[in-house]
Structure formats: structure tokens, C-alpha cells
Amino acid sequence: MPASSATRPRALLVFTNLPDAASAEALANALIDRQLAACVNMLAPCTSVYRWQGATETATEVPLLIKTTPARYAALEAAIRAHHPYELPEIVAVPVTQGLPGYLDWVAAGTRDDD
Template sequence: MKNTHSPVSSSDNLLVLCTCPDGNVAEYLANTLVERKLAACVNIAGAIRSVYPWQGKIQQDNEVLLLIKTTAAGWANLEQALLELHPYDVPEIIAMPIVAGSKDYLNWVGENVCID
């Protein structure tokens, strides 16, 4: 039997990671990105612990991780919004190409991200 839902290659879609200081900020950013159609979907992952150097010291903070699905064409607007809205001086904003995924899902992502 042929699998009709095999993964498809897609360089047009991105998974963006962004850490937030708490759940309230994460919810605000997620809702704003989806409302503005900068992201089709944002998952708010549970608490994570981040360890990093900042201003000459090793920091350890509890954070919340956002998993943001958007398009490559929508990247610049999404990044700009995160830079404007995020409370951190230097927020973590990392985009990774989605190399494969469900055709229907990836099409849905594209349909729900607007490029102005």
C-alpha cells in the first residue's frame, strides 16, 4: 500500500525558536504573531533552563520556548516584530528550514502567513 501522506521537501517554510522569560510573555508574543499573520502556528513549550554568558557572568534562567511556524518570505517581518515586542535586549531568534513535512500542513502554513 502506498503512503499518500509521505513527507515533502520544503525550503519555503521555517521553524523559528525563541525563548521568553515567562509564560505571560510567551502567550503575548504567540498571540500577536498569529493575529498579525506573521506565523501560522506557535507552540508554547514548557519550562526550560537556559545557561549562557551575559555581561561577564554565567547566567542560569528559567525560560519558556516558542516554536514558531512561518514561511521564508515572512521571515523578515516576523523577526522585526520579535525584536520590537520582546523584552530581552538580545532575544534568541533562530530560524531553521523545514526540510520535510506533511504537504497539507506545509501548505496550510503558507496559506496562513501574510507577506506585506
């Protein structure tokens, strides 16, 4: 059954983490320049604890919050993978089903594919 317009995502909030501010800023700029994201928030560095290849790891990372649309997600994911230094980057998208209509319209306008 198709999603109703009330539950269909109007936007996506995509999370990823980068190892340092320089790579985070470079990725953010690439996404904005290609209109794959309307806005990217670079957050303060955080400490991540995770299991990788059977060992517990600890790393300082810079989280990014990326605002995009479902229509641009595939291209955004491909761009993150192409620019990300990690072998297996975290790329998690959360649907935005509600929000300030003007803001969601701005996200849509900022991610139009003008190609």
C-alpha cells in the same frame, strides 16, 4: 547556484525564549494575529544556562516554536524584536525543506500577507 525545489525551504521553524508565560503568550498572539506565523507552540518552562556580559547566568524561560515561511521571516523577526523584553533575544530560524505537503500548505496559507 540556486537551491533546487527539493532543498528550498517551504517553511521555517523559528525558536525564541521568553522570560515567562505571560510574555510568551502575548508574543504568540501578536504573531498569529498579524499572520506572521501559522502556529506557535509554547513549551513548558526550561532552565537556560548561558554566558552574558562575561558572567554565567541561569534563567527559567518559556521556549516558543514558531512556524512561518521564508517570505514572512523578516516581518516576523521585526515583530519578535519589537515585543521581546530581552536586549538581545534568541531568534534562530531552521529551514524546513521537507514535511507533510498539506501541513506545509497550511503554514503558507496561514502566513499570507493580506495587506
